[in-house]
Amino acid sequence: MLVLEDGRRFEGRAYGARGRTLGEAVFATGMTGYQETLTDPSYAGQIVMMTAPHIGNTGMNDEDMESARIWVAGFIVRDPSRVVSNFRSQRSLDDDLAEAGIVGISGIDTRAVTRHLRSAGAMRSGIFSGEDASLTAGEQLDLVRAAAEMTGRNLSGTVSTQEPYTLAAEGERVGSVAVLDLGVKTSTLRYLAQRGFDVHVVPQSITAEEVLAMAPDALFFSNGPGDPGASDRHVDLLRTTLRAGLPYFGICFGNQLLGRALGFGTYKLPFGHRGINQPVLDKATGRVEITSHNHGFAVDAPIEGVSDSSEGFGRVEVSHYDLNDNVVEGLNCLDIRAFSVQYHPESAAGPHDANYLFDRFRDMVLASKETEV
Numbered sequence: 001m002l003v004l005e006d007g008r009r010f011e012g013r014a015y016g017a018r019g020r021t022l023g024e025a026v027f028a029t030g031m032t033g034y035q036e037t038l039t040d041p042s043y044a045g046q047i048v049m050m051t052a053p054h055i056g057n058t059g060m061n062d063e064d065m066e067s068a069r070i071w072v073a074g075f076i077v078r079d080p081s082r083v084v085s086n087f088r089s090q091r092s093l094d095d096d097l098a099e100a101g102i103v104g105i106s107g108i109d110t111r112a113v114t115r116h117l118r119s120a121g122a123m124r125s126g127i128f129s130g131e132d133a134s135l136t137a138g139e140q141l142d143l144v145r146a147a148a149e150m151t152g153r154n155l156s157g158t159v160s161t162q163e164p165y166t167l168a169a170e171g172e173r174v175g176s177v178a179v180l181d182l183g184v185k186t187s188t189l190r191y192l193a194q195r196g197f198d199v200h201v202v203p204q205s206i207t208a209e210e211v212l213a214m215a216p217d218a219l220f221f222s223n224g225p226g227d228p229g230a231s232d233r234h235v236d237l238l239r240t241t242l243r244a245g246l247p248y249f250g251i252c253f254g255n256q257l258l259g260r261a262l263g264f265g266t267y268k269l270p271f272g273h274r275g276i277n278q279p280v281l282d283k284a285t286g287r288v289e290i291t292s293h294n295h296g297f298a299v300d301a302p303i304e305g306v307s308d309s310s311e312g313f314g315r316v317e318v319s320h321y322d323l324n325d326n327v328v329e330g331l332n333c334l335d336i337r338a339f340s341v342q343y344h345p346e347s348a349a350g351p352h353d354a355n356y357l358f359d360r361f362r363d364m365v366l367a368s369k370e371t372e373v
């Protein structure tokens, strides 16, 4: 049984692990890329529903993992593929979900649930199977309503690495970047290393002083789960390093935290953006990029004109916005070396239109080193 916090119930079949799970019900519209979605740490605490009806067709493999494990709190699908067919497939999705202890549900009318979440908004939910299916409807609903809300939730400590580690630069070395792991994806680290960075991944618990003591050439904040409004410590860390002149690039959660560091607020979107075909306008070029998204919160900044940072970081403009709903999708600082995007230029899953942002980051770091000389 899938139970939503407003009392709606949808009956399906047990899928993956049996038992119960609680989390925020959200929908993702990618036709492909379920493995990347499942292993993206930004989905921690969320029960993800795929709107594409057939899921699991291409199985699972070791190469497409975006982190070491599956992070979703639960998984909702319409019609799991009975046959796994792909030359790269090593295991079935059902087996991987069961092994990882991820409770799922199949046979759900995902169109009906999507339409409901689209009008009523993302909300707390639960999946109950096995013995938990025999709890009464009232007991299940009580459990759902007692679960934590996504608003105000800080999940960085759950997903971040505990120990620092390093990936060596590939090709010509440009410099070093400290990556604050708020739930970083493998593709991001690979793109940074491919742009010539020694990539030093650090735990989210690190202090600004420790970052500066590492003397990296730049700082990067990753994507990640939770409410950016509940990450004051990371906002303070970023302000300190920006004041010290460290160049900065942020993705997704890292965009929201740059927004906050500059003095903007963040807010919860009704049902969020999760998919791989969101049109985003790059205001500087007029080009429309088709991009990969996974965010439930957004930065509250004017999409036209130039603002002054209330925190003293000079002029800021919104560099990108979503053409579906005008939500802020990127920030660019005009007086300090810092920019960020709300969407996923590392793409996995999704199109590669926005990969150029990693080049822009490399160029920004190279320019900062030239001025130092």
Ligand SMILES: NC(=O)CC[C@H](N)C(=O)O
Binding pocket: 042, 222, 223, 224, 225, 226, 227, 228, 251, 252, 253, 254, 294, 295, 296, 297, 298
């Ligand atoms: N992918 C992300 O970094 C998501 C950021 C944040 N947790 C949100 O939901 O908006």
